[in-house]
Amino acid sequence: MTQATDKDRVLIFDTTLRDGEQSPGATMTHAEKLEIAGLLDEMGVDIIEAGFPIASEGDFKAVSEIAQNSKNSVICGLARAQFPDIDRCWEAVKNAAQPRIHTFIGTSPLHRAIPNLTQDQMAERIHETVTHARNLCDNVQWSPMDATRTEWDYLARVVEIAIKAGATTINIPDTVGYTAPAESADLIKRLIAEVPGAEDVVFATHCHNDLGMATANSLAAVAGGARQIECTINGLGERAGNTALEEVVMALRVRHDIMPWTTGVDTTKIMNISRRVATVSGFPVQFNKAIVGKNAFAHESGIHQDGMLKNVETFEIMRPADVGLTESNLVMGKHSGRAALRDKLKNLGFEVGDNQLKDVFVRFKELADRKKEVYDEDLIALMRVGEDPENDRLKITDLKVVCGMHGPQTAELTMIIDGAPQSTTQFGDGPVDATFNAVKALFPHSARLQLYQVHAVTEGTDAQATVSVRMEEDGRVVTGQSADTDTVVASAKAYVNALNRLIVRREKSAPGEDKREISYKDVS
Amino acid sequence: MTQATDKDRVLIFDTTLRDGEQSPGATMTHAEKLEIAGLLDEMGVDIIEAGFPIASEGDFKAVSEIAQNSKNSVICGLARAQFPDIDRCWEAVKNAAQPRIHTFIGTSPLHRAIPNLTQDQMAERIHETVTHARNLCDNVQWSPMDATRTEWDYLARVVEIAIKAGATTINIPDTVGYTAPAESADLIKRLIAEVPGAEDVVFATHCHNDLGMATANSLAAVAGGARQIECTINGLGERAGNTALEEVVMALRVRHDIMPWTTGVDTTKIMNISRRVATVSGFPVQFNKAIVGKNAFAHESGIHQDGMLKNVETFEIMRPADVGLTESNLVMGKHSGRAALRDKLKNLGFEVGDNQLKDVFVRFKELADRKKEVYDEDLIALMRVGEDPENDRLKITDLKVVCGMHGPQTAELTMIIDGAPQSTTQFGDGPVDATFNAVKALFPHSARLQLYQVHAVTEGTDAQATVSVRMEEDGRVVTGQSADTDTVVASAKAYVNALNRLIVRREKSAPGEDKREISYKDVS
Secondary structure, eight states: OOOTTOTTBOEEEEOIIIIITTSTTOOOOHHHHHHHHHHHHHTTOSEEEEEOGGGOHHHHHHHHHHHHHOSSSEEEEEEESSHHHHHHHHHHHTTSSSEEEEEEEEOSHHHHTTTTOOHHHHHHHHHHHHHHHHHHOSOEEEEEETGGGSOHHHHHHHHHHHHHTTOSEEEEEETTSOOOHHHHHHHHHHHHHHSTTGGGSEEEEEEBOTTSOHHHHHHHHHHTTOOEEEEBGGGOSSTTOBOBHHHHHHHHHHTTTTSOOBOOOOGGGHHHHHHHHHHHHTOOOOTTOTTTSTTSSGGGGGGGOOTTOOOGGGSOSSOGGGGTOOSOOOOBOTTOOHHHHHHHHHHTTOOOOHHHHHHHHHHHHHHHHHOSOBOHHHHHHHHHOOOOTTTOSEEEEEEEEEEESSSOEEEEEEEEETTEEEEEEEEESSHHHHHHHHHHHHSOOOOEEEEEEEEESSSSTTOOEEEEEEEEETTEEEEEEEEESSHHHHHHHHHHHHHHHHHHHHHHSOTTTTOOOOOTTOOO | OOOTTOTTBOEEEEOIIIIITTSTTOOOOHHHHHHHHHHHHHTTOSEEEEEOGGGOHHHHHHHHHHHHHOSSSEEEEEEESSHHHHHHHHHHHTTSSSEEEEEEEEOSHHHHTTTTOOHHHHHHHHHHHHHHHHHHOSOEEEEEETGGGSOHHHHHHHHHHHHHTTOSEEEEEETTSOOOHHHHHHHHHHHHHHSTTGGGSEEEEEEBOTTSOHHHHHHHHHHTTOOEEEEBGGGOSSTTOBOBHHHHHHHHHHTTTTSOOBOOOOGGGHHHHHHHHHHHHTOOOOTTOTTTSTTSSGGGGGGGOOTTOOOGGGSOSSOGGGGTOOSOOOOBOTTOOHHHHHHHHHHTTOOOOHHHHHHHHHHHHHHHHHOSOBOHHHHHHHHHOOOOTTTOSEEEEEEEEEEESSSOEEEEEEEEETTEEEEEEEEESSHHHHHHHHHHHHSOOOOEEEEEEEEESSSSTTOOEEEEEEEEETTEEEEEEEEESSHHHHHHHHHHHHHHHHHHHHHHSOTTTTOOOOOTTOOO
């Protein structure tokens, strides 16, 4: 980890797995959290906030396992200003090569009113809890939640207390996305200038995008002296989300002339993790999203490009390759061979062994038979299909759906359940409803469907559709995915994929252990 | 229109229909453009850039008709630095109550290289063209495209020339989304301070969001002295899009304490136009988009809301009603009556006459039979169904689709074409492909499918799906929409809706007249 003394280095603190994942509807499974943490570590994120350990057994286990697997990143857990929170957090992060405890309390008048503490009582609580955290861990971050709406005198006072109690990083959150760039810069500058001991800690900025200014506010804070930016992939997060990692990192790179600070992020990993977070969170990225949107690069607009543009820089300040977009979207067809497929997959970031290649090649050929041209996006969808042929207890072998204007719609389904084929015919409102009813008739369960999404992978009516399904049963949350040129078949497979994952979760965890009984907003 | 002398008033210049609509894939139909222009005028946008009249017959007609229909907004057309462009633009806007000609040329080194003009030659061209525009129209806006990458001395020189030639508004475009707030403010401040005559014109800012800072850059430009912000609804636009109207307008309102400027926009109209632009452009808004995303307001997150949050301001700086989100998402059911439906529709912004109410009520009952609870979003989808029972030449009366794992998928379709029922059975790769093939078999056409999108309106497997279809034939572009609990039925109806619109277009315009032969990037 870079030291605070390296004045041009900005630390990237990613909170996709904590502040991002708390966004309503964005819940990730245990396996997804581990995967995302691995990608963040690999791309050079300095600090990963992996979760809020006291919130649930599931959060605790995820943070613990991410800590154990960590390579280069500092692993951080969140804790309210309470000893049990801090102890639980330390239990979860202590096995990381570089652990951090992040403790916080809401310091603005509105937030002080919730636990009903006077200014003095809260100051005392801050002193005690930061001291306790620092006794457990050398690396302690403290945040005055809603700092941008906290009275200046009180903010300066509590920041000083936290520093004296041993905090090594002071994070200044703009919790409600309220600030603007000049104000954001001034606040950090003034804290550094006026708070005793400020020169010995790293100041961090944590912005939300409610007014569309999170990126500019974060970079302004850096100009004011902050050296840690808190952010999430795709700007995932509650309401309008957090600062987007890809935007601050690329802005620092593209405008190094006026913002002479560097990060340790390998920007060529951006597109891959962006796509992955969009998929597992169920939060699609809009076409015109900066850096990672489908249209973000002029060359991606494809067909309608003006032929006369000789110099790409005329309308482009970044190269697609800078963020890991492969230069060409070379099309594969039914005559492409196994070696070509392996090369193509390697370019897309998938290293496959011989056995996996064999399996993928079969599915690629099936797809190429149905679809004239197979694009990069089709192959990515193919690789992301969640099936695990060896371990899946449920497998669809036949599906026929009749739908149309005169309902009820009918689904005839055959599944192999634990090796034995079973069939049923069920009705529903629409083809997807009928199909899901059929699955449920053969494999009864009490899981509730939380999310159902269909995305067309490429253009045209013969395009592959990818379907994501998220289900919840007794606090266990699972996501299933599939892709097919037939939307109904893709839906059925995604649903069964989610059920297979649910069966695994049932065996591994007691009912309810993933359920968050505690929110970070519950401050007592 | 407010005068430049009103120092606290910021003019909102909306370019959704020009810079937004030029975004690859966002093409709108003539009727959609007129509708959006009407909504912009009604919400208090000061200037509407309605199109680029020389680009095509379609653009010319849209700008002309928007000009004729305009009420309070200034109507502006775009023109390159060429006399024929400017003449054509004037022809289109001259019938507006308040017309404006907007002419521009790329002044940065990269852009000067395209027409291969020396600095002096370009300066002469600017003088001639702005003079010509001003001889036609009292209200002339001039833009040095890629201003933020133009050498300071040359920029100051050409701005002075444009002012002397009669430009009344000088727009400073950050064409590639390259600038940052402090730089953006400084550039405007310096131009106003140093260019002779600057005090007599309005300076405008036109930002792109490539680095995620368009909103902050636009507001910084205002702090630097700009009094016109160019923006689009939802930040629609090429690459990462333009400045989002809703973000700058709401930021000025929420942070009036540090940004003491006002706009004339009625913010309660924001959600309605945002949804409409998302639908007609085919560019969905991401859940965590500032102001207009589904999750932008904490209260919208619904179910998972923490019960303990007594004071909504704790995590919310705007009220949903400020942007026109109705406070409650009151559910209607199959027992709701006609009066309740009319009231509900009125709340959602739809004023319906008795005949329309009768028709909508029938469709509402059909939906309520299939779906237990009918949400606001369901009703909005219902109102947006594009059918015109009296004038549609094609109407689907029966559809049965068989799909599943053993293809080919089959669609049996009956349509009434010009009063006569016709039936066919066709195959395809997937249920949608088969259905579209059946429509094409009964009504042969050469239209190419440009866009096919499915959105679930609400949650659950029995949710209504809305389908958007965009087709192009001989340069005529049409969009069709429909909604149904059966995705396949919704797809078929949307496709036929688009064909009905295409038939109308065929009668009204010669082949190719909508085709843009000219891009604003073609500078000769």
